[in-house]
Amino acid sequence: MVPDPYTREKLALEHRHQLLREAEHERRLADLQNPLPHPWQRLAGRLGRYLMVLGTRLQQFEQGGRAVEYRIKSSS
Secondary structure: OOOOOOHHHHHHHHHHEEEEEEHHHHHHHHHHOOOOOOHHHHHHHHHHHHHHHHHHHHHHHHHHHHHHHHHHHHOO
């Protein structure tokens, strides 16, 4: 017996949720086995945060530079 499209979609969605739960469970088990991140992972995380802050500051600086540049041009 072939289920109707609605039931088939509902079954597929339930199956997907089950797979996601299993994947999350496996990830948590792996975290329990290795609770401390490797030093390179910590370094990569810190570097990533530093680059994000730097990028944000550069964007703010760039926007400030444009505003100053506009004022100089309009006052001439």
